[in-house]
Amino acid sequence: MKQTIYISTLILLLLSSCKKEEVKLYDGGDRVQFSRLNIPNPPPYIDSLDFSFASKGNLENDTLFLPVDVTGRTANRDREFKVAAIPEESSAVEGIDFDFGKGIIKAGQFKGVFKLILRKTKDLETIRKKVSFKIVASADFQPGLSKQLKCKVAFFNFMVKPIDWDAKMLRFFGAYSKTKHRFILYQLGFPEINFAATAALEDPSRYIFSGVKFANFQLKLRSVLDDLNAGTLKPAADDPFTYPLKDENGLNVIFP
Amino acid sequence: MKRFHYSLILLSLIGILFSSCYKDKGNYDLRPVDQLSTQGPEFNQDNFVFSQLDSLKINPEVTFTGDSAHLEYSWKLIPQLARVGDTTIKKISSLKNLLYVVRVPIGLYTVLLEVKDVKTDIIRSRTYGLNVKAKASQGFLVLNDKEGGVQDIDVILDNTKPEIFWGAFSANNTFSLREATGMSMIQSAANASGLLYVFRKSGGYTLLPSFGFLQDVKAWFFDAQSTYAPTLIYQDFFGANNYMINNGNVHTTNLITPPLLFGYRASGDYKATKSLIMSTYVFVYDDLHHRFLKFNKSAGKMQSIIKNPADAFDIEDIGNKSCLLFDHNMASTVSPGAANFNTLKPLAYCKDNQTGKTFVYKFGFYRSLASYCESVKEVTAPGFSTATAYVNASNNPLTYYASENKIYAYDFTNDVARMVYTFDQTNVSIDQLMTNGTQLFAVVNSKTGNSGAVFFFKVAATGSFTGDTYFSKYEKFGKITEVKYKNNTLNPAIPWK
Incomplete structure (x- = not known):
């Protein structure tokens, strides 16, 4: 008799676990x-x-x-x-x-x-x-x-000199001027430009570039500016600069 | 009583269990099956090491106790990385003994033999390793037209032997070659095995030394180009000086590591057509303003060549002329130096667009290696102005040119030409001449049909051809666009130009 009671209790306990539990919905508002x-x-x-x-x-x-x-x-x-x-x-x-x-x-x-x-x-x-x-x-x-x-x-509406300019960018872009900085960003189509501490940290989506990229930027900027200054290349319709390009101090903008 | 019942149930269970031990006699007859087996070497990836186009022969050891007429054979070639169902898996034979011309890209393969007894469907298999190596690692690359508007690169492996590796491009790529206009094999100390650049009408490919695709033209440039129409790539022996002309613009690289990445165009108002590149010296003919310019690599711009009081012509303006050839009279790898400034003579043949007259403009170098305009003379040799191909000799003061079915040697010092060979065929165009100083080849295309041939000549010290004839010829090509020589590794021998 005792055995029957134990077995019945066990079966009831097992079946009780089959009860459907309600899942609560998020009610914290959107x-x-x-x-x-x-x-x-x-x-x-x-x-x-x-x-x-x-x-x-x-x-x-x-x-x-x-x-x-x-x-x-x-x-x-x-x-x-x-x-x-x-x-x-x-x-x-x-x-x-x-x-x-x-x-x-x-x-x-x-x-x-x-x-x-x-x-x-x-x-x-x-x-x-x-x-x-x-x-x-x-x-x-x-x-x-x-x-x-x-x-x-x-x-x-003015340029802020990048902190890496003198240490890293100088060899590619030469001496800093706000006009040169604006010209660089305008020609490359970037809102900003930063130097990657190492090649592994390069992240073009955040405008952080390695030295190899800077060397190619230098080639492009130098060539484009040469052609714009010489009149070989016509400025784009939205180009805000006057050529030959001079900086805010009246000096010719030059890329080394 | 309860115990009795338990014992009865237990005995019944034991009885049922033992019943499974009863031997089933069955009601069928056993007949012997023909024994089929294959023997041979154990699989090893290098069971067979072959070059492309070599013939792979395997005579398998198969033993069969039945009638061998009931056996079916299937040979399959499976690339190492192929998966079941890949289209790269090829059935290559249904015969017992395999004879297969290896016409697949280089790489590792498994050759699978399956032998089937069709009466019983029993299959025995055996695998062999196959290592396919590049066949045409060295030779003359022949870019030519094939049927269906496609092109291919065939390779003359050795111009003293008849063998040609047909279809080096198609054997190593899954797409067709079209609209190719030329090739350039770039090798240097920085990349001894090199890369093959194929120029197309509006694009190009970089190919591995084994002819497999590596890059599209867009990967050649750091900046996107408005037009992709490459005509020249140059790399010097050490790989330090790299230049490209694309759509009339000169480009160079920052790094020497392959594959090369070319930067923004050199500034200036010019359209470079013919060029003479000698290591750090780059001279181009500017078709826009009919002048000669030099490329200043450190400044990244095209610049005027400094005028000298002794100049014999105006380097800034030679009049409305087109340049036919711009080269010097030595091997293509030679650049000006103290040892050769007296002998190295850059020459430009330019044709007046109005009068049709051609002039030879000769350059010289001072001790300081500054260039100057040494002389200009009209070329009066017959057929020179309308020639279909030109090349300067590498070791004497001659320019070879082709007019109709004849090849001439032109002595530019004395304005005298002599015919050095006449082809038997008359309805042909000699579309390319190249020389390495001791040999010269001519590309001869039919003017009407899709056929082309390459003829090789030995060049005597006088500049004539040894025996007054060719020493080897290769036919059965479609119309040939260009032939270039490819070394399997960097070779300091005098190159073809």
Whole structure:
């Protein structure tokens, strides 16, 4: 009799494990935050960006596309997220120096972009303006990860000498001048240029190049400038320079 | 009672278990099967080491106790990295004894023999290793047209022997060669086995020494080019000086490591056509402004050649002329130096685009090796202006040229030409002449059909051909675009030019 009780109890216990467990759905609301870099093992979110009009030719304004991503569920309609300036941390003024675009997460998407439109004003030739902003609640989204809600963009219209110029770039590009720096960026089509400490650290997607690449940049820049100065090559329609090219001190721009 | 029942069940189980030991007599007859086996060496990757185009012969040892008429044979060639079902696996024979001309890319292969008894479907197999080596590592590369609008590179392995390696390109690549305009074999101390560059009408390929594809033309340049129309690649013996002419622009490299990567075009307003490159010295004829320029490598620009009071012609403007040949009278690897500044004579033959007259422009070098314009004279030799091919001799002051079916030797010092050979065929065009000083070859194409031939001559000290005839000829090519010589490794011997 005892055996029968034990066996029955065991069977009941076993069967009890077959009970369907309900899976709880996420109920934290849909949230949005600025994205980290979309690369394997991305570094922590970087909230500061620099932007220079100096390498953009005659462009009067430019748009920065800041990626955002959603925590939560997709929806079958376009949804809006909102961004607000932080005046106490900004020197730029909305409507004068910059404008915010509309933040939209398209239907069925987990990702979107926020557009920041920067205007090239006269002030930017001498000062660096800054706009700081953050994601705020909207009808569709709550602010997401607290560490990825803010962004600071500094923008200007002058060149900043790269820290590696004298140690690494000098042998390829010669003495520094802001005009030469602008010419380099304009001709190569880069927003910035950096020297890789070692060939292994080269990362063209972040404009970090090895010495071999710099040697080829030098060949190109020297040849193009020769031809532009001589009139053999006609400047492009958006070329902001006057040839023969002289720097801000009135000296001929020369590549060694 | 309960114990009795348990014992009964136990006994029944034991009985059932023992019943499986009962011998099943069966109801069929056993008949002997014919014994089939294969013998031979154990598999080794180097069972057979052959060059492309060699004949692989294997007579397998097969024993069979039945009627051998019931055996089927299948030989397959399997590349080392092939997987089941790959199209690279080829069935190469159905006969017992294998005789196969190796016509596959170089590499490691397995030769699989399967012998099947069709009565029983029993299969016995045996594998052999095959190591295929490059056949045409050295020889004359003949770029010529084949049927169907494609081209190929055939190789004359030794110009004293009749053997030709047909289809070196097609045997080593999976795509067809089209619109090729020329070739350049680049070898230096930095890359002794070298790379073969094939120029195309609007592109090009880099080929390995074994003719397999390595790179497309876009990989030759650091910067994207608006037009890919390469006509020349030069590398000196040490690999330190590398030049390319693409679409009339001169390019050079920063590094000497192969494969070469050419940088931005040399600045200047020019269109380089014919060029004379001698290590660090680069002279080009600028077809845009009808002048001679030099390339200043350190400045990365095309520059005027300095004028001298003794100049016999205006190097900045020779009038509306096209350059037919720009070369010097020595071996192509020679560059100006203290030992040869008196004998090295760069020559440019230029034809007036209005009058059709041709002039020879001779350059000289001072002791400082500064170049100057030594002389200019009209060439009055018959057929020179309309010749189809030119080459300067490597060891005497002669220029060979071809007009109709004749080859002439032109003495540029005395403006005298003499005929050195006449081909029997009249409806032909001699489209290329090359020499290494002691030999000269002529590419002879039919004017009407798709056929071409290469004739080799020995050059006597006088510049005439030994015996007044050729010593070997190779036919059965399609129309030949170009012939170039390829060494299997860097060779300091006088090169062909």
